[in-house]
Amino acid sequence: MDCLFRQVNDKRKDMDQEKREQEAILETNCLLDRIFDKASREEFSEIHFDPFETELRIRYRKEGDLVDYLTLSTDDVGAFDLPFKAVAELITTRLKEIGKLDVRETRLPQDGRISLSFPHLKRPRDLVISTSPTAWGEKIFLRVLGPGTPFINYERLTLDPFAKRRLTEAYGKTGGIIIVAGPTGSGKTTTQNAILKVLNDSKKNILTAEWPVEYSIPGVNQVDCKFEIGYSDAVAMRAFLEQKPDVIKAKLEDPEMSKLAFTAASKNALVLCSIHTNSAASTISRLKNMRVSVFDLATYVLLVQAQRLVRRLCPDCKEEFSPSAALLRYLKIDELFIERLELAPVSPEAITFFKQRGCEKCSGSGFVGHVVICESLKVTPKIQEIILHKSSDKEIEKAALEDGMLTLRDTGLRQVILGNASLEEIIFKTKRNEETFPLQTH
Secondary structure, X not given: OHHHHHHHHHHHHHHHHHHHHHHHHHHHHHHHHHHHHHHHHHOOOEEEEEEOXXXXXXXXXXXXXXXXXXXXXXXOOHHHOOOXXXXXXXXXXXXXXXXXXXXXXOOOOEEXXXXXXXXOOOOOEEEEEEEEEEOOEXXXXXXXXXXXXXXXXXXXXXXXXXXXXXXXXXXXXXXXXEEEEOOOOOOHHHHHHHHHXXXXXXXXXXXXXXXXXXXXXXXXXXXXXXXXHOEOHHHHHHHHHOOOOOXXXXXXXXXXXXXXXXXXXXXXXXXXXXXXXXXXXXXXXXXXXXXXXXXXXXXXXXXXXXEEEEEEEOOOOOEEEOOOHHHHHHHOOOHHHHHHOOOOOOOHHHOOEEEOOOOOOOOOOOEEEEEEEEEEEEOOHHHHHHHHOOOOHHHHHHHHHHOOOOOHHHHHHHHHHOXXXXXXXXXXXXXXXXXXXXXXOO
C-alpha cells in the first residue's frame, strides 16, 4: 500500500511540475510580447538579454544609450514558480525558436532574423538576433530594423552643404569607389541606402552583398550572404564581377573584399563601400594595410566620408543659453568660421546654443532622433600625389583641409549653432585623444 501511495504522489508531483512548466512558458511568451510591443512603440533600436550568475538583465537602447527595463533575479521569479536558471533558459530558448536558431547549440554564437507583426503597425517589424555564449548562459542581442520604408531621403541626411556637394558629385560618376567610414552605429548603411534610392533605376544593374539583408530594396539585387555554407560576401562579389554591374554595395572587411571592390571599380562600376575607421584620412592607411596599392587608391577612390550620428535635441523642450566669449575662443568660432560653415552671417556674440532638458514627448531624455556630422575627403589631383608618395594621414588631412574639407568637429559645431545638437554631445563625439576640455559649456 505504501508503494502505491508513493507512486500516486510521484505522479501528482510530475503533473504539478508539468503544469508549472506550461504556466512558465505562457508567462515567458507574455513577457516577450510586452518587451517587443514596448520596443516597437517607443522605437528602441536594440534589446539586450544579459545573463549573470544570479540575474537576467533586460535592457533597451534608445537615442544611443542603454536603459534598464527589467531584471529577473533569484529573488523575484516566484511568479514563474520555477528556479531562476530554468526561467532564463525558457526565455533564451523561446528567442532562439522565433529566430529559427538551433536551440540545442549553446556553445557557439548564432545569428538570424525575426519578423514580428503588431496591431498598431501597418508592416511587420524585423529584428536581427545574435547569440553569444557567456559564463552564465547565452547573451541575446536583438537589433530592431527601421520601420516602414528602408530608406531615408537623400535630402534628409542633414549633410552640410560642402559634404552634400561632394557626395552628389561622387555618386554622379559612372565608376570608382565611394567609402562611408565610421564605427558601428554611425549611420553608414543609412547613408548608402539614401544614395541607392537616388541611383535606383531599371536601366542600372545594382547589386549588394549583405549579411544579413537588413532592408528589402525593390529593384535592387540583394545577396543575403550565408557564411556557414561558404556563401561569403567575397563569393558574391566574384559573381557580381561576371554580371556587368553598374552599382555595387559592399563592406570592406578584409584584404580579399578590398581587392574585389577595386577590381569592380576598375571595370567601371560605382562601388559604395563601408569601413570601420575613425576619420577620412585614416581610411587610406587602413586600405594600405589591407594590401591595396597606392596606385589603386589614388586612381579609383572618389570620396571618403567619415561620419557619426549625434542625438538631435528635442525641439519642444531644449533650453537656450549664450556661450561665453572664452568658450567661443576655445571653439575658434569667429566670422570666418561661420562663413566656412555656409551659415547666415551673424556675429559670434549673437550666437545662441541649446542644451537638453527633457519632457513627455522625448520621454525625459531631451533628445529625439539623430543628425549626421561628417567630413568629406575628395581625392583631388593634389591628394592623389600625396597618396602616391605614401605620405602620412596627417599630410593627407592637411591637404584636404586646405582644399576646404570641414572636420567632424566643424560640422558638429554647425549643428550646435543651428540648434540641432548639444555642445557636450559634439565634444564627446569628436574629441581627440590628446584634447582636454576644461571650460564649462554653459
